[in-house]
Amino acid sequence: MIEAYAEKIRISEIFGPTIQGEGALIGLPTVFVRTGGCDYRCSWCDSLHAVDSRFRADWRAMTAEEIFQEVRRLSDDRPLMVSLSGGNPAIQPLGGLIRLGHSAGYRFALETQGTVCRDWFADLDVLVLSPKPPSSGMETDWEALKACQESAAEGPRTVLKFVVFDAEDYAYARDAAARFPDLPVYLQPGNHTPPDPDEEDGLIDMDGLTRRLHWLVDKVTTDRWFDAHVLPQLHVLLWGNKRGV
């Protein structure tokens, strides 16, 4: 137990409280704990500052205790939902942080592409599996994704989230959802003007984002995919590509 807490976790940034901008928890106040490092390199990654090892110098090795202390400071010791994000947070040892937070009433949602499974997924409150569609340039390992769902078992509320850029991505989401018929589905149009990691506050194409959202709503309703949710990235509508909000 003590060893688990002493293990170092690579952190890119901790910020909030702000609202969750995506998926099942959209609109809910949260503190983001963004880990550094990823086993993927999606062509349209919107968090390269937490992915690309050329930003490694900005990452900090922290213990679960240190991270949780910062979460408590930001939230004035008032329990809230903590969003574990990345990069791929599943490649970090987060089990100790979750136990520590739970003992103080905090809750934890983790989002991952589902390539790496952990026993401690079962301790999460929400697990967002977000396999990446063809436009990302990545290949889905369906066995690993299934194993992630199984690691979580009956523990957290588990949902699927898909970023959709085009018709091929949409078809992928449709197929992937059919492989996991029990999981609620959240679709979001991709941000085709992702932030440059060297810039803190890049411009976005609001009209383009709105058009893509229209297109996705049309796809889903025309297709009669009535149990999929279609949502924008609310934080992008609110703050553009600004980081740390």
Place this chain on the structure above:
Amino acid sequence: MIEAYAEKIRISEIFGPTIQGEGALIGLPTVFVRTGGCDYRCSWCDSLHAVDSRFRADWRAMTAEEIFQEVRRLSDDRPLMVSLSGGNPAIQPLGGLIRLGHSAGYRFALETQGTVCRDWFADLDVLVLSPKPPSSGMETDWEALKACQESAAEGPRTVLKFVVFDAEDYAYARDAAARFPDLPVYLQPGNHTPPDPDEEDGLIDMDGLTRRLHWLVDKVTTDRWFDAHVLPQLHVLLWGNKRGV
């Protein structure tokens, strides 16, 4: 039973499938069944065409059978979430429609200000209680609101939704939520440029809406109100004040 189905329901419009733009079901495909008539006259009402009796000639008296036939036609007979909206849909006899829809696998969400309670609230899948804040010019009957929650009992998932225009509305929402500690809370900034009911597609003030959303996120996070959700009216961001989408 037969009598229940034969009772006439005043309908302003039936449209969809589109996505639900507000609250707990945001992003979910739905068909809207909007009833005509309301016991309130909110100063900023965004659905006057379904409220003001000068539009009564546009409303149609339909049986549950006729309404459900239209819902089935619009959804190609594929069960989905039906949104019962108004006006105040609670003043219409909707119990028969809900039974009919359930027998075919459809689900029902109803939104009301909580002034009129019905036994059939318990048959709903989702009940949205949306008491109106001071800026509406209306007075809340707290006893009636409580009775609505009790009518629903353990049946539907019941949530609170508040439209917030200003600090006074925010304080009202805070107080009202404290009276119902078990109910999840959804806050949304009000549309300060609501549609003129004689116009099909009025302009909106997107910058103003975004500013109001920023303000509300700030209020909630500064206040450490960590279990309230803050959401925009997604359909307004997508379609402005256009009707029937």
